[in-house]
Amino acid sequence: MLTIGTLAKKTGTKVQTIRYYEQIGLMPEPGRTEGGQRRYGDAELDRLSFVRHARQLGFSLDAIRELLDLSDHPDKSCAEADAIARRQLKQVEQRLARLEALRTELKRMVRECSGGQTSDCRVLEVLRDHSECLTEHQDIGA
Numbered sequence: 001m002l003t004i005g006t007l008a009k010k011t012g013t014k015v016q017t018i019r020y021y022e023q024i025g026l027m028p029e030p031g032r033t034e035g036g037q038r039r040y041g042d043a044e045l046d047r048l049s050f051v052r053h054a055r056q057l058g059f060s061l062d063a064i065r066e067l068l069d070l071s072d073h074p075d076k077s078c079a080e081a082d083a084i085a086r087r088q089l090k091q092v093e094q095r096l097a098r099l100e101a102l103r104t105e106l107k108r109m110v111r112e113c114s115g116g117q118t119s120d121c122r123v124l125e126v127l128r129d130h131s132e133c134l135t136e137h138q139d140i141g142a
Contacts, residue, residue: 001031001039011048018048026051026064059088105133 021027112122
């Protein structure tokens with residue numbers, strides 16, 4: 001049996017995050033010692049590792065909840081898990097496209113800056129007037 005600190009170290013998850021996952025139901029309430037300390041077994045270690053990896057891949061907590069439910073019911077169709085992963089992939093691809101637009105615009109701004117006085121600075125001009133931009137990126141970082 002593992003303490004919460006050991007579980008945190010083994011999974012690279014903060015203790016506060018583990019407690020949060022317990023509060024929102026992603027992790028089950030752990031067993032406790034007579035002194036009230038949390039104790040975790042291999043099943044909780046596996047579950048937390050699953051949650052952590054899913055978070056690293058950018059899945060939302062709701063998507064992780066769905067994936068955990070599927071994992072807890074091995075007789076269910078894999079099609080649901082596939083659909084969740086496809087949604088995540090689509091979101092990642094959309095994010096990448098937006099980031100590529102930002103990259104293009106920032107490279108252009110830097111390239112066009114002559115390094116002279118701020119009164120003639122291309123970076124500042126573009127930031128003042130969005131119509132100077134060549135890419136659509138209004139929703140990024142807003």
